[in-house]
Each structure stands twice: as C-alpha cells, then as structure tokens.
Amino acid sequence: MNNTPLTFVKEDPWRIFRIMAEFVDSFEALSQVGPGVTVFGSARTPPSDPYYQATVALAKALAKHDLPVITGGGPGIMEAANKGAALAKGKSVGLNIQLPHEQRINRFANIPINFHYFFSRKVCFVKYSIAFVFMPGGFGTLDEFFEVLTLIQTQRIPEYPIVLYGSEHWKGLLAWAKSRMQDKAQYISPGDLDLVTVTDSVDEAVDVILEYMRRVGPPEMVPKAFS
Numbered sequence: 001m002n003n004t005p006l007t008f009v010k011e012d013p014w015r016i017f018r019i020m021a022e023f024v025d026s027f028e029a030l031s032q033v034g035p036g037v038t039v040f041g042s043a044r045t046p047p048s049d050p051y052y053q054a055t056v057a058l059a060k061a062l063a064k065h066d067l068p069v070i071t072g073g074g075p076g077i078m079e080a081a082n083k084g085a086a087l088a089k090g091k092s093v094g095l096n097i098q099l100p101h102e103q104r105i106n107r108f109a110n111i112p113i114n115f116h117y118f119f120s121r122k123v124c125f126v127k128y129s130i131a132f133v134f135m136p137g138g139f140g141t142l143d144e145f146f147e148v149l150t151l152i153q154t155q156r157i158p159e160y161p162i163v164l165y166g167s168e169h170w171k172g173l174l175a176w177a178k179s180r181m182q183d184k185a186q187y188i189s190p191g192d193l194d195l196v197t198v199t200d201s202v203d204e205a206v207d208v209i210l211e212y213m214r215r216v217g218p219p220e221m222v223p224k225a226f227s
Contacts, residue, residue, distance in 0.1 A: 019120065030128045038070040038126075039069060039077065041135030042137035043137075052076070055080035056087070061088075067090070068085070068090065073096030086110055094109025094113065098116055122147065127226050130160055130218060134165065148162060152195055157223040162197065163196075163205045164197065
C-alpha cells in the first residue's frame with residue numbers, strides 16, 4: 001500500500017483562495033477597460049513576418065476606434081497586437097501566463113495582468129471581449145479558437161465576430177471540418193462554419209468588427225457562460 005500523503009489534496013482549500021484572488025484581481029482590472037477585441041496567434045512569429053506586421057496594423061486600427069486590444073501578453077503575434085494598440089495610444093491589455101521556461105510580458109502591454117492558472121486567464125479572454133481575431137498559430141491558438149467557437153455554437157455567449165486571418169493557413173483545417181465533421185459524420189450543423197469569417201485583409205477584419213458594433217452594440221447583459 002502506498003502511504004504517501006496526498007499533499008495536493010490537503011492544499012486544495014488554500015488553492016481555492018489563490019484561484020479566487022486571481023479572478024477578483026483580473027475582473028476588477030478588466031471591468032475598467034471596457035469590451036475589447038482579443039487577438040490570438042503564435043508566440044513564435046518574428047517581427048519580419050507579414051502576419052506580425054498585419055497584426056500591428058489591425059490592432060492600431062482597432063485602437064483608433066476606441067476598442068481595447070487584448071492579448072496573451074507574450075511575444076510574437078501577441079506582442080504585435082499590443083504594439084499596434086500602444087502606438088495608437090489605445091488600451092493594450094496583456095493577460096500573461098507564468099510558464100517555466102518562456103513568456104515574459106511584452107513591453108507594449110500598457111495594462112499588464114499576470115496569471116498563474118490557464119483557466120482563469122481563458123475566462124478573461126472571453127468575458128471581456130466582443131470579437132476575436134485568430135492569426136496563424138499553434139496548439140494554443142487552436143485551443144482558444146475551438147473554445148470560442150463552441151461557446152458561440154452552444155449559445156453560451158452571443159454571436160460575436162470570429163475572424164480567421166490568413167486564408168492559406170486556415171483553409172486546410174476548414175476544409176477538413178466541412179468534409180469530415182459536417183458532411184460525412186454530421187458532427188456539426190451546416191451553419192456552424194458560417195460563424196467564422198476568413199480574410200486576408202486588415203480592413204475587412206476591422207470592418208467585420210465595427211459592423212457588429214454598429215448593428216448590435218456592446219453587451220447589455222452578462223452572457224450565459226458567466227452569469
């Protein structure tokens with residue numbers, strides 16, 4: 001018999017307080033920012049990459065329309081989005097996660113918030129956003145994409161704009177989703193993929209978001225996912 005004490009179980013009551021504190025601090029800070037646009041994408045994208053440069057332009061345009069820009073606070077695409085917002089003198093929010101070997105918050109986030117837990121950070125990405133832009137990225141970007149898409153598909157949050165930037169990057173995933181998940185297996189409904197806008201244009205991405213704001217406006221109530 002293994003008599004090793006389950007220390008992690010004994011620590012759980014105290015861990016609850018740490019989780020609670022993380023939510024309280026982040027909710028308090030972000031409630032002062034106003035509904036924003038969250039931009040996701042790879043932490044490995046260098047400044048010389050066209051997607052980095054497009055992200056700077058996108059965030060700058062959003063900030064000029066008084067829309068806060070929210071990112072994961074790290075390098076790559078996150079840095080690009082924070083940089084664009086900061087250059088336009090807008091609200092540049094970085095929700096940084098503490099990782100063992102990487103990711104320090106970038107210098108362009110003028111509203112930096114640090115997280116220990118991934119799940120509390122993920123809540124804040126969605127709770128304080130009215131649109132989502134997904135630049136090319138890896139597992140983390142896909143994780144956030146499918147989570148947001150699921151929340152909208154299941155009507156847990158409103159039908160906020162979801163923009164996939166970079167058609168060449170996203171076309172294989174979307175073709176697979178349509179042929180396998182929708183047409184063959186019927187795991188998703190025909191209209192589900194219409195929740196996504198694919199574009200290679202910064203102007204179109206911004207217009208999709210601004211059109212939603214003109215048509216619907218900021219949320220008047222807390223989405224079901226957070227009520």
